[in-house]
Amino acid sequence: MNKREFLKGAIFFFPAAGVLEALNCSAAGNALSASATAGYDPTNHWYGMGVDVDRCIGCNRCVEACKIENNVPEEPFFFRTWIERYQIHADGEVKVECISTKTPEERLAMQNEPLDPSVVRTFFVPKLCNQCAHPPCVQVCPVGATFQTKDGVVLVNEKTCIGCRYCIQACPYGARFLNPTTRTADKCTFCYHRVTQGLLPACVEVCPTEARIFGDLKSKADRLVSFQRDNKIGVLKPDLNTEPKALYANLDGEVR
Amino acid sequence: MKLPEQMKRLGVIVGLFLVVVITRFFLLPESWISARPHQAAKVVREMAKPVHYAGMMTCRQCHQEEFDAKLAGYHRTIGCENCHGPAAAHVANKDDKAATPPKHREREFCLGCHGYLSSRPNGFPQVDGQAHNKGKRCVSCHDPHDPKPDEAPKDCGGCHGLIARTKAVSTHSQLPCTDCHQVPELHTTDPRSHLPTKPETREACARCHDTASTDPAAAKARVDSASHGRTYACWECHYAHLPEGPK
Numbered sequence: 001m002n003k004r005e006f007l008k009g010a011i012f013f014f015p016a017a018g019v020l021e022a023l024n025c026s027a028a029g030n031a032l033s034a035s036a037t038a039g040y041d042p043t044n045h046w047y048g049m050g051v052d053v054d055r056c057i058g059c060n061r062c063v064e065a066c067k068i069e070n071n072v073p074e075e076p077f078f079f080r081t082w083i084e085r086y087q088i089h090a091d092g093e094v095k096v097e098c099i100s101t102k103t104p105e106e107r108l109a110m111q112n113e114p115l116d117p118s119v120v121r122t123f124f125v126p127k128l129c130n131q132c133a134h135p136p137c138v139q140v141c142p143v144g145a146t147f148q149t150k151d152g153v154v155l156v157n158e159k160t161c162i163g164c165r166y167c168i169q170a171c172p173y174g175a176r177f178l179n180p181t182t183r184t185a186d187k188c189t190f191c192y193h194r195v196t197q198g199l200l201p202a203c204v205e206v207c208p209t210e211a212r213i214f215g216d217l218k219s220k221a222d223r224l225v226s227f228q229r230d231n232k233i234g235v236l237k238p239d240l241n242t243e244p245k246a247l248y249a250n251l252d253g254e255v256r
Numbered sequence: 257m258k259l260p261e262q263m264k265r266l267g268v269i270v271g272l273f274l275v276v277v278i279t280r281f282f283l284l285p286e287s288w289i290s291a292r293p294h295q296a297a298k299v300v301r302e303m304a305k306p307v308h309y310a311g312m313m314t315c316r317q318c319h320q321e322e323f324d325a326k327l328a329g330y331h332r333t334i335g336c337e338n339c340h341g342p343a344a345a346h347v348a349n350k351d352d353k354a355a356t357p358p359k360h361r362e363r364e365f366c367l368g369c370h371g372y373l374s375s376r377p378n379g380f381p382q383v384d385g386q387a388h389n390k391g392k393r394c395v396s397c398h399d400p401h402d403p404k405p406d407e408a409p410k411d412c413g414g415c416h417g418l419i420a421r422t423k424a425v426s427t428h429s430q431l432p433c434t435d436c437h438q439v440p441e442l443h444t445t446d447p448r449s450h451l452p453t454k455p456e457t458r459e460a461c462a463r464c465h466d467t468a469s470t471d472p473a474a475a476k477a478r479v480d481s482a483s484h485g486r487t488y489a490c491w492e493c494h495y496a497h498l499p500e501g502p503k
Contacts, residue, residue: 014279040303042299054377055377056377057369057373057376057377057380058373058375058376059368059369060368061338061368061369065309065337065338065342068308068309068341068342069307069308069309069342085375086375087375089502090501090502104364104368107368108364108367108368108371108385110373111367111371111372111373111385112385112386115374115421115422115424115425117422117425117426117498117502118502119374119502120502122374122375123375123377124375124376143291144290144291144294144295145291145294147291147295147298149299155295155298155299155302156298157291157294157295157297157298158298159294159297159298160291160294189302192299192302192303192305193302193303193304193305193306193307194307194309196303197303197307199307199309199311200311202308202309205309205311205312205335205337205338206309206335206337206338207335207338208331208333208334208335208338208369209333209380210333
C-alpha cells in the first residue's frame with residue numbers, strides 16, 4: 001500500500017468506524033435502559049438522608065450492611081459510611097475517633113474503658129457522602145466520570161474513571177476512597193439500585209434506632225420532609241456552599 | 257473559468273473546516289465527545305446491581321408472627337436484617353440451607369448495642385456486660401422479638417448509665433437517685449409515658465446545702481440559699497450528678 005492509497009482508505013475508514021460505533025452504542029444503551037429503568041422517572045425525585053445524632057447508638061451495623069450490600073472492600077479503612085465517636089472535654093479538647101476501623105472485639109472493649117469525668121459531652125455521628133447539590137467532586141473530575149443524576153445522587157462511572165484521586169482531595173467530607181479492586185474512585189450511592197426500586201438504602205434498613213431517615217425531598221408526604229419539619233437541622237461545613245443533602249438533627253457545633 | 261490561486265487556497269481551508277465540523281457533529285458518535293452517554297449507561301448499570309438486603313416488608317410475607325411480635329415491642333424500629341443479616345438470597349430460594357439467615361444467640365451480639373458506652377444516648381437501655389449475669393446468654397431471659405426486662409431494673413443505671421457512672425465518681429455518690437427523683441412504678445416498664453419527677457425548687461438542694469442545715473455529709477458545701485446565685489435554680493450552674501464539675 002502506498003501513501004496515497006492509505007490516505008484514501010483513512011478518509012472512509014474513520015468516519016465509517018464512528019458511525020458503526022454510534023449505532024452499536026445507541027442500540028445497546030436502548031436495550032439496557034428499557035429493561036432496567038422501566039417505570040422509574042428520576043426527574044420526580046430528589047433524594048436526601050436525615051441523621052438524628054441523638055439516636056445513634058454506635059452499633060456499627062449500618063457500616064457492616066453497607067459493605068455487604070455494595071461489595072465495599074473488607075479492609076477496615078474503606079468506607080462508604082462510617083461512625084465517628086466524639087468526646088468533648090471541659091478544656092475544649094475534642095477527641096474524635098472512627099469506631100468503624102475497630103474490630104468488633106475492640107468495639108466491645110470500649111465498653112470497659114473507665115469513665116473520664118473531664119468529658120462534658122460525648123456522642124456518635126454517622127458520616128456518609130453528603131450527596132451535595134453542588135458537589136465539588138463533580139466539578140474537579142477531569143474526565144466527567146463522576147456526575148450527579150437527575151434525582152440528586154452523585155455517582156462514579158468506574159468505566160471512565162482514571163483513578164487520578166482528584167475528587168478524593170476535593171471532597172470536604174472525606175467521603176471518597178480509591179477502590180483497590182477497580183482502582184477507581186468509590187463512594188456512597190444512596191444504594192441507588194435499591195432506592196430506585198422503592199427499597200431503603202441498606203444502612204437505613206438496618207439502623208435499629210431510626211437514627212437514619214431516607215427520603216425524597218420532592219415528595220409532599222415523606223418521612224424526610226417531616227423530619228425537616230420536626231427537628232432543628234444542621235449540615236456539615238455549610239460555609240462551603242455545597243448544599244449537602246445529608247441533614248443532621250441535633251448536630252453539635254464541634255462536629256466537622 | 258479559471259479560479260484565482262488565492263481562491264483555491266481559501267477553498268481548501270473552507271473545505272477542511274467543513275470536514276472537521278461535519279466529522280465532529282455528524283460522524284463521530286456522542287460517546288466519543290461527551291461524557292453524557294457514558295453517565296447514562298452507568299446509571300443503568302448501577303440500577304441493575306444485585307440487592308442483598310430484602311427489606312423487612314419482604315420478611316413479613318412469610319414471618320408474620322415474628323413481625324407482629326416485634327412491632328408491638330421495644331424492638332419495633334429494628335429491621336429483621338439488622339440481626340439476621342442480608343436475606344435476599346434466602347428470599348430467592350428458601351430451601352437453600354446455606355442462605356438461611358443466622359440466628360445470633362451469643363451474648364456479645366446483644367452487647368454490641370446494649371453494652372454500656374458513655375457515648376450512647378441517654379435513656380437507651382444499656383447493661384454493664386461485666387456485671388449483668390456474666391456468662392449467661394441474653395436470649396435465655398429476653399425474647400429478642402419482644403424484649404422485656406425479665407424483672408423491673410433494680411437500679412437506674414440500667415438505662416441511665418452515664419448518669420449513674422458520673423454520679424458514682426462524684427461527691428454525690430452515696431445519694432440514692434430517689435433522694436431527688438420520685439420514680440413512678442410504671443416508669444420501669446413504660447418509661448416515656450411515666451416520667452420521674454425532678455426537683456423544682458432551690459429548697460430541694462437547700463435541705464443539705466443551706467448554712468442552716470446540719471447534715472454532716474454536706475459540711476464542706478454550704479451556702480446561704482436565700483442570697484447565693486441570684487434567682488437561678490441550683491442545677492442551672494451545678495450539675496447535680498457531678499457537682500464539683502469536670503476535673
